[in-house]
Amino acid sequence: xxxxxxxxxxxxxxxxxxxPLPVQIVLIGLTLLFFIGFxxxxxxxxxxxxxxxxxxxxxxxxREPYAIESVKLTLTTVAIVVxxxxxxxxxxxxAITKFNFRGKATLKTLLDLPFAVSPVIAGLIFVLxxxxxxxxxxxxxxxxxxxxxxxxxxxxxxxFVTFPFVARELIPLMEAQGRDEEEAALTxxxxxWQIFGKITLPNIRWGLLYGMILCSARSIGEFGAVSVVSGxxxxxxxxxxxxxxxxxxxxxxxxxxxxxxxLVFLALLTVGVKVTLxxxxxxxxxxH
Amino acid sequence: MTLxxxxxxxxxxxxxxxxxxxxxxxxxxxxVPLSMIFFNTIPMGWEPFIHAVTAPRVLxxxxxxxxxxxxxxxxxxxxxxxxxxxxxxxxxxxxxxxxALVDLPFALxxxxxxxxxxxxxxxVGWLGETLTKWNIEIINTPTGIVxxxxxxGFPFVxxxxxxxxxxxxxxxxxxxxxxxxxxxxxxxxxxxxxxxPALLTxxxxxxxxxxxxxGSVIFIAGNLPMKTEIAPLMIMSKLDQFDYAGAxxxxxxxxxxxxxxxxxxxxxxxxxxxxxx
Numbered sequence: 001x002x003x004x005x006x007x008x009x010x011x012x013x014x015x016x017x018x019x020p021l022p023v024q025i026v027l028i029g030l031t032l033l034f035f036i037g038f039x040x041x042x043x044x045x046x047x048x049x050x051x052x053x054x055x056x057x058x059x060x061x062x063r064e065p066y067a068i069e070s071v072k073l074t075l076t077t078v079a080i081v082v083x084x085x086x087x088x089x090x091x092x093x094x095a096i097t098k099f100n101f102r103g104k105a106t107l108k109t110l111l112d113l114p115f116a117v118s119p120v121i122a123g124l125i126f127v128l129x130x131x132x133x134x135x136x137x138x139x140x141x142x143x144x145x146x147x148x149x150x151x152x153x154x155x156x157x158x159x160f161v162t163f164p165f166v167a168r169e170l171i172p173l174m175e176a177q178g179r180d181e182e183e184a185a186l187t188x189x190x191x192x193w194q195i196f197g198k199i200t201l202p203n204i205r206w207g208l209l210y211g212m213i214l215c216s217a218r219s220i221g222e223f224g225a226v227s228v229v230s231g232x233x234x235x236x237x238x239x240x241x242x243x244x245x246x247x248x249x250x251x252x253x254x255x256x257x258x259x260x261x262x263l264v265f266l267a268l269l270t271v272g273v274k275v276t277l278x279x280x281x282x283x284x285x286x287x288h
Numbered sequence: 289m290t291l292x293x294x295x296x297x298x299x300x301x302x303x304x305x306x307x308x309x310x311x312x313x314x315x316x317x318x319x320v321p322l323s324m325i326f327f328n329t330i331p332m333g334w335e336p337f338i339h340a341v342t343a344p345r346v347l348x349x350x351x352x353x354x355x356x357x358x359x360x361x362x363x364x365x366x367x368x369x370x371x372x373x374x375x376x377x378x379x380x381x382x383x384x385x386x387x388a389l390v391d392l393p394f395a396l397x398x399x400x401x402x403x404x405x406x407x408x409x410x411x412v413g414w415l416g417e418t419l420t421k422w423n424i425e426i427i428n429t430p431t432g433i434v435x436x437x438x439x440x441g442f443p444f445v446x447x448x449x450x451x452x453x454x455x456x457x458x459x460x461x462x463x464x465x466x467x468x469x470x471x472x473x474x475x476x477x478x479x480x481x482x483x484x485p486a487l488l489t490x491x492x493x494x495x496x497x498x499x500x501x502x503g504s505v506i507f508i509a510g511n512l513p514m515k516t517e518i519a520p521l522m523i524m525s526k527l528d529q530f531d532y533a534g535a536x537x538x539x540x541x542x543x544x545x546x547x548x549x550x551x552x553x554x555x556x557x558x559x560x561x562x563x564x565x
Contacts, residue, residue: 019471024378031374031386034367038439039389041414042404049407088313095306099298107310109554113318116546118500119398120520121325121539128324128532159317182300192301214394221397223503224520228527241399241503248403248507257407260400267395275388 046264049257061247061255062262069235070243070259073151077239078219081158086212089166094200097174098182108171114163122160123228126153149231154239157225162215169211170204177203206281210274217270221263325543328536340537345513346522350541353519356430357498360437365491367438368445369483375446376453390446393439398503405436406507428510433518436504441494448490452483485560492553496546 018024051058061067092111096104114122130137130147140147147153181203185195201208223241230237232246240263247256329337340346375387393401409416409426419426426432456479464474502520509516517525519542526535 018377023471024380027370027374028378028380031367031371034371035386035389037415038442039392041408042401042439043392045404045408045414046400088310091306092310092314094302095310098300099303099307101298101303101307107314110314110318113322116496116500116543116550117322118502118520118523118539118542118546120502120523121500121543124523124527124535124539125321125324127527128328128536129321131532133530133532156317160321163317179300186299186301195300196302217395221395221400223397223399227502228524241397244397244403245399253407256403260403263397263400267392267397267400270395271388271391274391275384 043264046257046261049253050261052257053254057254058258058261061258064255066235066238067243067259070238070240071262073154073237074220074239076151077155077158078216080155081162081219082212082215084159085162085215086166086208088163089168089170089211090204090208092167093170093174093204094196096171098179111167112164114160117160119161119222119224120228122225123157126157126160126229148229149233149237151237153229154226154237157229158219158222161222161225162218165215165218166208166211169207169214173204173207174200206277210277213270213273213277217267220266322543325536325540328533329540332533332537336533337537340534341541345517346519346538348514349517349519349522352430352433352516353499353542356433356437356518357495357501359434360441360498361491361495363434363438364441364445364494365487368442368490368494369449369487371442372446372449372453376450390443393441393443398440398501399507401439401504402436402507405432405439405504409435409508427508428512428516430516432508432510433505433516436508437494437498437501440501440504441491441498444493444497445487445490448493449483449486452486456482485557489553489557492549496549499546500542 019027050061096108127148128134130140130153132138132141132146132148137148145152147156181199182195185199190198221241222239223245226239227242227245230239230242232238232242234246238246240259244256244260244263247253247259332340371386371390375383375390406427407413409419409432411417411420411427416427426435460478461474464478465471469477500520502518502524505518506521509518509521511517511521519538523535523538523542526532526538
C-alpha cells in the first residue's frame with residue numbers, strides 16, 4: 001500500500017549510528033550485484049532483443065494486425081475490469097471500515113483469497129463453471145452465449161485475479177482515517193451520498209488511484225489465468241502477454257521482445273506513478 | 289444473516305447496501321467459482337482422487353514446486369533482508385531509484401519475466417554463454433525455476449521488512465553499544481530477533497506465491513516430464529486432455545496447502561502481536 005514517509009530531512013537531523021564504511025560499501029555492492037543480475041540485465045535484454053533487427057522491424061512487429069488486435073483486447077479487458085473492481089473496492093472498504101459487525105475479520109480474509117490462488121487455478125475454476133462441457137456452460141451455449149475461449153472468459157478470469165487490489169489499498173487507509181469526519185458531516189445534516197462525495201472520496205483519492213493502477217497493471221499482464229480460458233485464437237482471444245508467448249514459441253524473438261517492450265514500458269510507468277503518488281500522499285498527510 | 293449482525297449502533301448510512309453488494313460480488317466472482325473445485329472433485333470418489341494426486345508425474349510436480357519455491361524463498365529472505373537494510377540504513381546516490389525498482393517484479397507481466405530469464409540463461413544468452421563454458425546448466429533445470437521464483441518473490445520480503453526496520457529505535461542499538469556489544473553482536477542479538485517476524489512473513493508470502501507461479505516459470509523450465517514440470521503445469525496439461533476431475537483434484541491439493549500456509553501465517557502473526565503487547 002502507499003505509505004506516507006517522513007520527509008528526508010528529519011532522518012538526517014538525528015545522528016544515526018552506522019556501519020563502518022567498508023562494510024557499507026560491501027553490502028551496497030552485493031545489493032547492486034543482485035539488482036544487476038535480476039533487474040537491470042533482464043530489462044536491458046528486452047530492449048536489446050527488441051531492437052536486434054533494427055527500428056523498422058520493431059515498428060512492424062508492434063504495428064502488425066495481430067499485435068494491434070491483442071492490444072485492443074487487453075484494453076477492452078482493462079476498461080471493464082478496473083471500474084468493476086474499483087467500485088467493489090470502495091463499497092467493500094466502506095462496509096468494512098465505517099461499521100462494526102461480527103465476522104469482519106473473516107470477511108477481510110475472504111477478500112484476500114484470490115491472492116492465495118495459483119493463476120492457473122483461477123482460470124480452471126471458470127472453465128469448470130461455464131466451460132462448454134459443464135451443464136451451465138452448455139445451456140449458455142444453446143442460448144448462443146460463449147464465455148470460455150472468448151472475451152467474456154478473459155474478462156471474468158481477470159476480474160478474479162485482480163479482485164482484491166483496490167479493496168486492499170483502501171481498507172487500511174480508511175481504517176486509519178476513522179469515521180469522525182463522516183459522523184460530523186452527518187450531524188450537520190449531510191446526506192449519505194454527500195458525505196461520500198465530499199468527505200470520503202477526497203480523503204481516499206490517492207489510495208483509490210493507486211489501487212486502480214495496480215489493478216490495471218495486473219489486468220494488462222495477467223498470463224496464467226487468461227491462458228487457460230483464452231484458447232489462443234490469433235486476432236480474437238489473444239491478449240498482449242499471450243501474443244508475446246506465441247511469437248516467442250515460434251522463435252520470432254525480435255518481434256516477441258518488441259511487443260514485450262510495451263509491457264516493460266507500462267511496468268516502469270506503474271513503478272514511477274507509485275513513487276509520485278507516495279510523494280503526493282505524503283504532502284497531503286502533512287497538510288492535515 | 290446472523291454472521292453480519294451489528295455489534296454497536298452504527299450511525300452512518302449505507303450499511304445494508306454496501307454490505308449486501310460486497311457479499312454478492314464476493315460470492316459471484318470468488319466463492320462460487322472456487323467452490324467448483326470441490327464440486328468437481330467430490331463425485332470422483334476417494335480412490336480415484338488418491339490415484340489422481342499420487343500418480344508419479346503429479347507427485348514429482350508437487351515435489352518440484354515445493355522444493356524450488358522453498359529454495360527461492362530462502363534466497364529471497366537473505367537478499368531481501370540485505371536490500372531492506374541497505375535501502376533503509378545507508379545513504380548513497382541512486383538509492384531512491386533502487387527502492388522504486390524493488391516493485392518491478394510486481395508490475396512486470398510474468399510472461400515477460402519468463403522470456404527474459406529463458407533468453408538470458410540460454411546457451412547463447414548473455415549469462416548462459418559463460419555459464420555453459422563452466423558446465424553450469426540453468427535452463428531446463430530446477431535451478432532455472434528457482435531463478436525465476438527468486439525474481440517473483442523478492443519484493444514480498446523487502447516490502448515487509450522495510451517498514452519494521454524504519455521503526456526500530458536507534459536508542460536500543462546505542463544502548464547495546466554502550467554496554468560493549470560489537471556491531472555484529474548488536475545486529476544478531478538485538479535487530480535480527482526484532483526483524484524475524486517480518487522476515488518470516490515476507491518469505492512465506494514469497495513461498496506461497498512461488499508454489500502457484502506459472503508464467504515466469506514455464507519458459508525457463510523446459511517442462512520435461514518427471515524433471516521440470518511444475519504443479520500448475522500438470523493442471524494445465526490435464527485440462528488440455530479434458531480431464532476436468534483430474535485437474536480439479538491436483539488443484540484441490542495445491543489450494544489446501546496454500547490456504548493452510550496463509551492461515552498458519554495469520555496465526556503466527558497474531559501470536560507475535562500478543563507477545564509484543
